[in-house]
Amino acid sequence: GAVVSQHPSRVICKSGTSVKIECRSLDFQATTMFWYRQFPKKSLMLMATSNEGSKATYEQGVEKDKFLINHASLTLSTLTVTSAHPEDSSFYICSASEGASGQETQYFGPGTRLLVL
Amino acid sequence: AQSVAQPEDQVNVAEGNPLTVKCTYSVSGNPYLFWYVQYPNRGLQFLLTYITGDNLVKGSYGFEAEFNKSQTSFHLKKPSALVSDSALYFCAVRDLQTGANNLFFGTGTRLTVIP
Numbered sequence: 001g002a003v004v005s006q007h008p009s010r011v012i013c014k015s016g017t018s019v020k021i022e023c024r025s026l027d028f029q030a031t032t033m034f035w036y037r038q039f040p041k042k043s044l045m046l047m048a049t050s051n052e053g054s055k056a057t058y059e060q061g062v063e064k065d066k067f068l069i070n071h072a073s074l075t076l077s078t079l080t081v082t083s084a085h086p087e088d089s090s091f092y093i094c095s096a097s098e099g100a101s102g103q104e105t106q107y108f109g110p111g112t113r114l115l116v117l
Numbered sequence: 118a119q120s121v122a123q124p125e126d127q128v129n130v131a132e133g134n135p136l137t138v139k140c141t142y143s144v145s146g147n148p149y150l151f152w153y154v155q156y157p158n159r160g161l162q163f164l165l166t167y168i169t170g171d172n173l174v175k176g177s178y179g180f181e182a183e184f185n186k187s188q189t190s191f192h193l194k195k196p197s198a199l200v201s202d203s204a205l206y207f208c209a210v211r212d213l214q215t216g217a218n219n220l221f222f223g224t225g226t227r228l229t230v231i232p
Contacts, residue, residue, distance in 0.1 A: 006160070034219060043224040044161075044207065093160050095220075106220060108153070110160040 002028050004096050006109035013084055014117055021079045021112045023094030029074035030096035034106065035067075038091040050077050084116040119144045119212045123223035130198045131231050138193040138226045140182075140208030149211040150191045151220065152182055156204045164206075167191065178202070198230045 003026040013019050023033060032051050036044040048064075050056040050071035058064045066088075068080040077096075081088055091113050095106040120143045130136045142148055149168045153161040165176025172184045182193045193206060205227050209220040 108161040
């Protein structure tokens with residue numbers, strides 16, 4: 001089946017630094033990738049949708065200048081948390097799908113746990 | 118607007134007993150429904166999906182879900198629970214009418230199977 005990887009799986013950083021999280025589709029071409037954030041005791045919240053070669057579409061309330069998303073190739077999308085603060089600590093999950101028709105299954109990465117001190 | 122409701126935060130069931138994790142949804146068009154499972158400190162794993170066809174969908178690890186259009190429900194079921202089924206379960210929906218590719222998730226239900 002389709003495999004999506006994320007790197008790193010866990011990262012601890014100091015407040016004010018930037019952190020990059022990679023999301024890769026290992027055995028398929030991901031036309032569309034999604035970034036989710038999981039809050040404790042809450043559901044997954046979609047942060048943004050990215051299509052290869054174009055700018056990401058951010059959900060309302062998500063700061064695009066803080067959460068930089070790049071989808072440079074059909075197998076890689078990156079999320080950069082700029083000037084991280086403790087409130088950015090969370091579990092970030094990416095997903096990828098092969099098309100953009102709305103009928104493709106999304107395959108999820110294992111997630112990245114970010115802790116900002 | 119799309120939405121998903123999982124009315125139970127926690128479900129406890131004895132090993133070997135049948136389990137049900139409830140999910141209701143709201144979409145403007147036809148729904149594309151999913152169940153995902155999340156084990157501790159890990160990402161989501163796909164269990165099953167419904168888009169059309171038989172209302173009873175069979176998925177991974179012996180799970181199945183029943184689509185009920187009149188009740189707008191998509192409850193997850195398993196005839197005999199295993200301790201290893203203990204995890205967090207998410208129901209999700211995509212609205213085919215809008216053409217949007219993103220999923221709307223419920224808040225999750227934590228399933229605990231008691232030995």
